[in-house]
Amino acid sequence: MLASYVVDSGSPDSLRLGRLEAPTPGPGHVLMRVQAASLDRVDTYIRRGTHGMAVTGPTILGRDVAGTVVATGAGVTGFTPGDAVVGLTTGTHAEYAVVPATHCFPRPAALDAVHAAAVPTAGRTAYDAVVNLAGVRPGERVLVVAAAGAVGTFAVQYAHHLGARVFGTSAPAKADAVRALGALDVVDHYRPDVVESLRAALPGGEVDVIVESVGGTLWSDVLKVLAPGGRLVTCGVTADSHAHLHLGRLMVKGWTLRGIGRPGPEAVACQLREALTLSAVAAAPAIAATYPLEQATVAHDRLEASEFVGRIVLTTS
Ligand SMILES: NC(=O)c1ccc[n+]([C@@H]2O[C@H](COP(=O)([O-])OP(=O)(O)OC[C@H]3O[C@@H](n4cnc5c(N)ncnc54)[C@H](OP(=O)(O)O)[C@@H]3O)[C@@H](O)[C@H]2O)c1
Structure with missing residues (x-):
């Protein structure tokens, strides 16, 4: 699969675009075909190795994701291939991502994939x-x-x-x-x-x-x-x-x-569900720009320059 990843800490130029093996869903996980994945400030911290974060080997950035269910791992119920979902995990700046089923929710009808991908973090x-x-x-x-x-x-x-x-x-x-x-x-x-x-x-x-x-x-x-x-x-x-x-x-x-603290997985899942519900009725999340995954470096440059309002979202075709 195509992925945006880093091997060593560094500037946006240290980002690599290449083909990596697609993940498989382990027990309790959902494999998603990624449609949209937002770029978060924390992705720049991980890439640069700041704020106590460091890259240890090839790392696909990205946490927030919206897309469709491809397959589920053992013990997962309630999802069918093709379902439109939104989730929170790691390694979403790619064509496929695995998401814990506990952090994967139906995409609210009021939000398209780009707007839904803006919500999680x-x-x-x-x-x-x-x-x-x-x-x-x-x-x-x-x-x-x-x-x-x-x-x-x-x-x-x-x-x-x-x-x-x-x-x-x-x-x-x-x-x-x-x-x-x-x-x-x-x-x-x-x-x-x-x-x-x-x-x-x-x-x-x-x-x-x-x-x-x-x-x-x-x-x-x-x-x-x-x-x-x-x-x-x-x-x-x-x-x-x-x-x-x-x-x-x-x-x-x-x-x-x-x-804000470091809430545990159950609290995060609850916050994510509530935030999706609120965004679906409050107002569409602010989207500053979308970039194809292939232009992840441009997106990182823009985020670091703080030249945006709201969310920068990467999309896959
Ligand atoms: N603890 C958690 O769970 C959690 C979760 C999400 C985010 N966060 C943290 O919360 C902070 C905000 O996250 P975010 O996603 O909203 O970030 P963001 O989208 O990058 O927004 C940061 C904003 O800060 C403003 N700003 C003011 N002084 C700045 C400076 N010296 N350098 C850069 N920007 C400056 C910028 O706007 P102006 O151009 O208007 O100044 C920018 O809009 C980040 O530190 C992030 O790591 C924590």
Whole structure:
């Protein structure tokens, strides 16, 4: 089968395109013919060997996948060859992928393969942050940091669908796209006066919930607009794993600071099912671009340049 893979850590140029043996479904697994597989920020971490990840031998990148069932392994019931499905696994930037049956779900009729493939990693993370950890309620003020990113776009859409008043931060060129997803206002998070700009943009100058995935100084800055009793969920550290926290302010404000954690397989399956259901009724996931698998290097370049809003998806013919 055709696959996009890496052998050694490196830049997008280290990606190889070639023919590898197609996988076979072991017990509890489903073999899928891949139609669409999104490119995730974590794929670039694995390729570069950063964020504690490393390549150990030939590695097909990709986690999210939509396609059709080809065959099932021992003990798998409920799937028939030809079924349209969506799943979460590893090694999806290829023509075939095996997915644990527990992480493979019927593709909702409202989502085509490209939009469904956008959901698993980013959608389930946004769902967990917005619904499970922050417990966003109608009318609450929610600030989504890096709102143009994959997790950010889902977080905006989900919080908006739940009836929250949603605000975002992004590069200025992406603000209109974030507004179109449901944000009432968007602040440029590269401004040196980002805190003052947020205070001016937010009702009452503060928010009840922050969904954060950048880290570093931006994490410390946005915390300054979290209302007393507010909740912040950290679900990524794209820029920096470290941030400054004023413990006296934490004590006085009574904030709840949560990390997304490393949920087990059952929790991930639950989040994935809920995210697919929510995306099917909330709004179509934001797709920045699709590239044929053969152009995976171009797609990686674009992701690393952060020149996109939402999800970049690879397709196979
Ligand atoms: N723990 C989990 O289970 C989990 C799951 C999914 C994602 N994550 C993590 O969450 C983070 C966001 O994921 P994602 O898929 O949404 O990523 P993404 O699609 O690449 O979006 C990242 C966004 O961050 C913004 N940004 C701000 N400062 C940046 C900087 N210094 N470098 C690069 N981008 C910067 C960029 O937008 P602007 O151009 O507007 O600045 C970009 O839109 C990543 O760190 C990812 O690893 C964790």
